[in-house]
Amino acid sequence: MLRQFVLRVLELLAVLLLVSFGVFALLSLVPGDPAVAVLGEGREPSEYAALRDEMGLNDPFFTRYFDWFGGVLHGDLGSSLIPPVVPVWDRLVAAMPVSLELAGLGLLIALVVSVPLAMWSAYNEGGRIDRAIGAFTFGLLSLPSFLVGLVLIAVLVNSMGWFPRTGWVRITDDFGGNLSHVFLPALTIALMEMAMFTRILRNDLVTTLNEDFILAARAKGMPPLRIMVSDALRPSSFSLVTILGLSIGRLVGSTVIVEYLFSLPGMGRLVIEAASTGNYPMVQGAVLLIAVVYVLSSALIDLSYGYLDPRTRRARA
Amino acid sequence: MTSESKSPILVVENLRTVFHTPRGDVRAVDGVSFELRPGETLGLVGESGSGKSVLGRTVMGLISNDARTTVTGKVTLGGVDVHGVKRAVRRKLWGTEVAMVFQDPMTSLNPVKRIGTHLTETLRFHLRCTRKEAEERAVELLTQVGIPEPKRRMRQYPHEMSGGMRQRVVIAMALACDPRLLIADEPTTALDVTVQKQILDLLGNLTTERDMATVLVSHDLGAVAGRTDRVQVMYAGRTVEQGRTSEVFAAPTHPYTDALLASIPQIENAPHSLLRAIEGNPPDMANPPGGCRFAPRCGYADTTCTSDLPLLQPLAGPGRSVACHHPLLAGAAPVGSEHTHGR
Amino acid sequence: MAGSGIAHLRADEKRALTVENLVVEFPVTGGVVHAVSDLSIDVLPGETLGILGESGCGKSSAGRALMQLPAPTSGRVLLGDAELTALKKNDMRRARAKMQMIMQDPVSALNPRRKVKDLVAEGLEVWGFEGKDRAKFVDDLLSSVGLDPAVVRDRRPHELSGGQCQRVCIARSLALDPDVLICDEPVSSLDVSVQAQVLNLLEETRERYDLSMIFIAHDVAVVKNISDRVMVMYLGKTCEVIPSDDMQNKALHPYTRLLLASVPSAADAQARAAGEATAEAPVKDVELPSPLNPPSGCRFRTRCPLATEQCAAEEPVLREMRPGQFVACHNVSA
Ligand SMILES: Nc1ncnc2c1ncn2[C@@H]1O[C@H](COP(=O)(O)OP(=O)(O)OP(=O)(O)O)[C@@H](O)[C@H]1O
Ligand SMILES: Nc1ncnc2c1ncn2[C@@H]1O[C@H](COP(=O)(O)OP(=O)(O)OP(=O)(O)O)[C@@H](O)[C@H]1O
Ligand code: SF4
Ligand SMILES: [Mg+2]
Ligand SMILES: [Mg+2]
Numbered sequence: 001m002l003r004q005f006v007l008r009v010l011e012l013l014a015v016l017l018l019v020s021f022g023v024f025a026l027l028s029l030v031p032g033d034p035a036v037a038v039l040g041e042g043r044e045p046s047e048y049a050a051l052r053d054e055m056g057l058n059d060p061f062f063t064r065y066f067d068w069f070g071g072v073l074h075g076d077l078g079s080s081l082i083p084p085v086v087p088v089w090d091r092l093v094a095a096m097p098v099s100l101e102l103a104g105l106g107l108l109i110a111l112v113v114s115v116p117l118a119m120w121s122a123y124n125e126g127g128r129i130d131r132a133i134g135a136f137t138f139g140l141l142s143l144p145s146f147l148v149g150l151v152l153i154a155v156l157v158n159s160m161g162w163f164p165r166t167g168w169v170r171i172t173d174d175f176g177g178n179l180s181h182v183f184l185p186a187l188t189i190a191l192m193e194m195a196m197f198t199r200i201l202r203n204d205l206v207t208t209l210n211e212d213f214i215l216a217a218r219a220k221g222m223p224p225l226r227i228m229v230s231d232a233l234r235p236s237s238f239s240l241v242t243i244l245g246l247s248i249g250r251l252v253g254s255t256v257i258v259e260y261l262f263s264l265p266g267m268g269r270l271v272i273e274a275a276s277t278g279n280y281p282m283v284q285g286a287v288l289l290i291a292v293v294y295v296l297s298s299a300l301i302d303l304s305y306g307y308l309d310p311r312t313r314r315a316r317a
Numbered sequence: 318m319t320s321e322s323k324s325p326i327l328v329v330e331n332l333r334t335v336f337h338t339p340r341g342d343v344r345a346v347d348g349v350s351f352e353l354r355p356g357e358t359l360g361l362v363g364e365s366g367s368g369k370s371v372l373g374r375t376v377m378g379l380i381s382n383d384a385r386t387t388v389t390g391k392v393t394l395g396g397v398d399v400h401g402v403k404r405a406v407r408r409k410l411w412g413t414e415v416a417m418v419f420q421d422p423m424t425s426l427n428p429v430k431r432i433g434t435h436l437t438e439t440l441r442f443h444l445r446c447t448r449k450e451a452e453e454r455a456v457e458l459l460t461q462v463g464i465p466e467p468k469r470r471m472r473q474y475p476h477e478m479s480g481g482m483r484q485r486v487v488i489a490m491a492l493a494c495d496p497r498l499l500i501a502d503e504p505t506t507a508l509d510v511t512v513q514k515q516i517l518d519l520l521g522n523l524t525t526e527r528d529m530a531t532v533l534v535s536h537d538l539g540a541v542a543g544r545t546d547r548v549q550v551m552y553a554g555r556t557v558e559q560g561r562t563s564e565v566f567a568a569p570t571h572p573y574t575d576a577l578l579a580s581i582p583q584i585e586n587a588p589h590s591l592l593r594a595i596e597g598n599p600p601d602m603a604n605p606p607g608g609c610r611f612a613p614r615c616g617y618a619d620t621t622c623t624s625d626l627p628l629l630q631p632l633a634g635p636g637r638s639v640a641c642h643h644p645l646l647a648g649a650a651p652v653g654s655e656h657t658h659g660r
Numbered sequence: 661m662a663g664s665g666i667a668h669l670r671a672d673e674k675r676a677l678t679v680e681n682l683v684v685e686f687p688v689t690g691g692v693v694h695a696v697s698d699l700s701i702d703v704l705p706g707e708t709l710g711i712l713g714e715s716g717c718g719k720s721s722a723g724r725a726l727m728q729l730p731a732p733t734s735g736r737v738l739l740g741d742a743e744l745t746a747l748k749k750n751d752m753r754r755a756r757a758k759m760q761m762i763m764q765d766p767v768s769a770l771n772p773r774r775k776v777k778d779l780v781a782e783g784l785e786v787w788g789f790e791g792k793d794r795a796k797f798v799d800d801l802l803s804s805v806g807l808d809p810a811v812v813r814d815r816r817p818h819e820l821s822g823g824q825c826q827r828v829c830i831a832r833s834l835a836l837d838p839d840v841l842i843c844d845e846p847v848s849s850l851d852v853s854v855q856a857q858v859l860n861l862l863e864e865t866r867e868r869y870d871l872s873m874i875f876i877a878h879d880v881a882v883v884k885n886i887s888d889r890v891m892v893m894y895l896g897k898t899c900e901v902i903p904s905d906d907m908q909n910k911a912l913h914p915y916t917r918l919l920l921a922s923v924p925s926a927a928d929a930q931a932r933a934a935g936e937a938t939a940e941a942p943v944k945d946v947e948l949p950s951p952l953n954p955p956s957g958c959r960f961r962t963r964c965p966l967a968t969e970q971c972a973a974e975e976p977v978l979r980e981m982r983p984g985q986f987v988a989c990h991n992v993s994a
Contacts, residue, residue: 127384212424218379220439220490221411230438234429310429310474364851479948509714509948510878514922536852539924580856582885584923588904589708589863590885594856598821614853 012299019291020072024065027280027287036278072288078281080274088285091270096289098168098266101182102258103251106189107244113190114197119228121198122205133198140195149188149261156184168265185262189254193247200243204236211235234308241308245301248294326497326530327353327376327415332390334368334375341603345371347554348390355497358524358531360541360562363551364577364599369534370420372551373500376532377415378407395497412443416491418520420503422483426475432459433471435490443494458489463519481512485519492523499524502534517544538581542566547636550574553600553610556629560637570632570644573611609642617643664698665978668901668986675738676872677703677726677759677840682735684721684896691952695721696732697896701874703840708866708873710887710904712880712919716948718896719876720764723844726874727761728752739840757783760833764845766825770817776802776828777813783836801831804868806861823854830861834869841866842874847882859886880923884908889984892916895951895959898978901986912981912992914964958990966991 039051052058059067071078077088121133140148156162163184169177208214209232217231218224256268263269267286274282334346345368353359361369374380375388378399382388392399395414399407419425426435436455440446446454452471459467462485475483484504491499501520505513521544524531535541541548541562548562550571558571569575579593597614600606606613612622621642629638632646666680684696696718703709713719725732728744737744742755763769770779780798799809805827817825826846833841843862847855863886866873877883883890884907892899892915900913911917949955949962958976961967970990978986981994 212419212421213427215374215379216417216419216425216487216490217427219377219411219417220493221408221413221443222438223408231427231430235427308429311476364853366851510880511714511918511922514924517924537924543924577853580853582856582859582879582881584881584884584908584920586881586885588885588888591860591863592856592885594860595853596857598823598854599851 008299012295015295016292019295020069020288021065023284023287023291024068025061027284028061028064068284077285077288080279080282082274082277082279082282088281091282092267092285092289095265095267095270095286097170098264099255099259099268100293101178102185102189102264102266103248103255105182105186106251106255107193107247109186109190110193110197114194114201115233117194118198118201118205119233121202122209122232123224123228125206125209130202133202137195137198140191141199146257146261148191149185149258152184152188153261167263181264185258185264188258188261189251192254193251196243196247197240201236201240204239205232208232208236237308238305241301241304245298248297248301252290252294323354323356325352325354326395327351328391328393329376330391330393332372332375332392333388334371334380335387337385337387338603343602344554344605345602346375349549349551349554349556350390351549351556351559353498353530353532355530356525356528357547358521358533358545360545360548361532361534361551362536362538362541362548364536366599366602367551368554368602369536369551370502373417373502373532373534377411377417377500379411379417381407412439412496413494414496415498415500416494416496418484418487418491418499418501418504421507422480422487423475423507425487426483428475430474431471432473432475432478432486435486436471436493439490439493454493455489458493459486461492461523462486462489463515464489479512480508481516484508484512484516488516488520488523492527495527496529498530498532500532500534503536504533505540506535506537513540538566538578550577553602553605555610556640557611558639558641559629560632560634564634564637570639570646571611571641572615572617572643572645575645576614576616609640617645619643664700664897664975665986665988666700667978667980669700669702670704673704675702676705676707676740677701677874678736678738679726680736680738682722682725682737683733684718684725685733686721688952693951694896694954695951696725697954699735699893699896699898701891703872703874705839705872706866706870707889708875708887710883710890711874711876711893712878712883712890713893714878714948716951717893718951719878719893720844721896722893723761723842723874723876726842727759728756729761757836758838759840759842760836760838761842761844762826762829762833762846765849766822766829766846767817769829770825772817775814775816776820779817779828780831780835782832797835798831801834802828804834805831805865806857807831821854822850823857826850826858827861830858830865834865837869838871840872840874842876844876845878846875848877848879855882862886880907880919892919895949895954897959897988899960899988901978903984906982906985910982910985912985912987912994913989914966914992915960918963958988 036048039047057064068078075089077092079085079087080091117133121130124130157164164181168181205228214227214231217227222231255266256272258264259266259268260272267290271283271286273279274286329352330350332346332349333344336343336345347368349372351359361372363369371380376392376394376399378392380386380388381400388400391401394410397406397410397414399410426432433452433455436458437448437451440451440454441448444451455471456467459470464470464482464485470478470482475486478486488504504520505516508516517540520531520533533541533545545562547560548565549559550557550565550573552573558565558569558574565574566578569578573595576593576595580595582592595614600610600613606623608621608623608625609615609618609627612618615622619642625642627640627642629640631638632644664681669678669680679699679701682696682699682701686693686695699722701709711719711722724730725735726737728737731745735745739755739759744752744755747755777795777798780801781794784794784797799813802809802812807824807827812820812824812828817828820828846862847858850858859882862873862875865871875883875886884904887904889901890904890907891901892913894915899915900911902911902916907916908920911920949959955962955972957973958964958967958971961971964971966989968991974990976988976990978988981987981992
């Protein structure tokens, strides 16, 4: 078991190393001149060249990579090229909680809605409720997420005035205010994921409900809701968990869009801004951090299979 | 027999279960009646698809009227009209009045639940006892079904046990709340030969001890032969013959029972002896033949058989009846074909 | 039981199939599955050898290894005089056509998209059939397995019942005029009333085409009925080889006796009813040991009522106890 764990951690580290390299390499390839980003346009070519030299951009690729990576190991991701010239790390620390809260809350809402919905749908398999829920989720899936966001803004913000349109309040400053700011964007994200979750879980539940052990549980006199929650849900959630793992990647994309839409100061906006101004240390740092979060949460998902299915525990041990 | 003086715990009257499928109506159970008294064991035999499992489940009420199923007739279980009461009332019977043992112990236990949980959740739900009491009782039950080291087994998952052990757990689960009727649906079909007999013996002993009524569903006539008081032979959803097990097997009167008994290889047979096979295949239940369901495969069939559905008629012998226009009473000769091999 | 040895092989006679020291192992994560360990078989022309054993004892693995599907880990397989295990791939495939196999699940053994007539002629296509009238040949085969060619010729497998599919499989295997037919539980998945049809058909076919047969099954009575000789297997090893006539009364190996005692019968149930109905004592560990890590010495010893220390230390070898009866057990005598 310990050996398994150590292997697993080593594997994670290897992946992260590879990611760091990928991030660095990719951004070295994209067009744009950092010197231009710092000095602005219209200077003498010699000025740019001097700055490039000073920034070490003319060093061999691997020297640059190891310089950067050495810094990363010490928690130094460099400084922003664009004023305000602050350490990249500080900006990330400010932006990361916003995105994490947004994505986390979005997933939470999606799960809280989709699990009961899927159960209700599966319980009435083939019936009117099942078909209605099927049609609804299918409809949601075919809409792009920004459209959903725009509709929500139009209805709940502009017409009803229930929620603030943009901006952000930190959770540590004002819990209620934070919630009212994060709710709509999180809902936008949740709606997309929810449709997918509901469909996946519903299908697996239908399969599980036809299993003998469900019949056996019914024959013991257990009430339907209890069978659904305590017998059917866990063995039906493998695909859901897999999709959850995959959706983390997708979530990165949708938070970018949603943060932009609601002008939230999260990672998404940070990356877009930094990328469009050629602020490459910022982009590198942000992408690396996102990758780390992604890899860690995938590892968490992997671990949860063991909880879900005791049979895989033995296979791993 | 003392059991015949007791009042029946289960009365099934003219039960029909029809599934409405895209291929048409499947009449899985088509007019079956029987009674069962405490301490009595009824064997339900028939081939795959003859409606045994559906009958067992309809009797329990696990299959009931819904959008795709029509159940008619009446099942009275411990005085309750199973299909006439609300679902919640029916559910109260399950586990306490009637319990079921399933065919495949690999699939009838929840793979993600510990063995102990399977037992304690039933006990706690029905008997409203504390966790500790339930656990003690569960250990007791596991001991009764012959599981070594019950305390350790409680913490195991189903996949960590062999098929035979799992079936013992299923039996323990069924008996947890002392039901008065047990329906065992092919309890040994999925098990290894060396384990089958142990399980049948265990079931026999436990039900005798508790004076339970038992329905033993099986396609293995050998398993039913010595372990049931009465037997009911099913073909295509209908009862074709019933009576005391010993009498039915000693002198079958329905051509199907007769042919089925003769078609099974016996260990006493000489090597290379040909079997008396039944020609043809069991009917498609969505589209059964008119008249006697067995007529297309029957060596005694005539035009009456293909046009009129034979009903159960009483014969000599307690509870003995047969649904055939030409029952094989002593001396009756088959119409047309000869027996190629006597038994 | 659970022993090795070749005492039962009949070297002085002409044999249709000879298998010596067959070993089938599957490497898996965490070890090696010892599916078949040192199995030796011979079958005379026209003879039927029954292989009897519980689920997981390696019956199918042995059957497939004979067909070289996949080739065994070690051991020799001789079909007539051709040593399949020594031939090059193409020669082996050609030689192997004289041995055919029938599987447990007839429906999945047939390509669902092909018509019956093409399925039966499959082998002919591969090996280039010189004869003029292929259609007639196929029709004859279909009639010989009791199918009406006019009815089934153009159907596909899903339009046939399980019994009919098994007949098609038999017809297909006969197309190449084999010498040896390996039947792996050919009736286990069929309706009770259809089993007898297929068993009779196999019996008649063997006689008509003068085949040697290996019949694999877990049902004692079925094996006894169809075989001349029965080999009882346990966890990849041989326990006993016995003429099927002697099975019921003269079997010696404790495992064979356990199998025989497990056949449910009216008589033993009545005996049970006469005795006391009390709660059972906990059963002995009846679980089949893992083929990943089989017991030392005799593999049956963990379940054997006669087991002694010798059984854990030494593997028993097949010994002749009576003419034609060979037993691998330290603690039985004739
Ligand atoms: N839910 C269902 N919908 C439609 N048809 C069904 C359904 N359940 C069972 N049937 C059909 O009812 C018939 C009887 O099935 P049943 O399972 O009772 O047979 P059985 O006698 O138990 O056979 P086996 O020995 O294979 O268990 C079969 O033809 C089956 O296809
Ligand atoms: N491809 C494989 N990889 C790993 N293990 C295998 C493989 N095929 C078979 N086994 C294992 O080898 C052993 C023998 O299997 P085999 O299928 O030969 O048994 P059998 O006697 O035919 O059983 P059954 O009656 O269930 O068909 C089993 O433990 C099985 O799990
Ligand atoms: S009624 Fe006719 S067809 Fe049916 S079993 Fe009797 S003799 Fe055969
Ligand atoms: Mg059934
Ligand atoms: Mg097999």
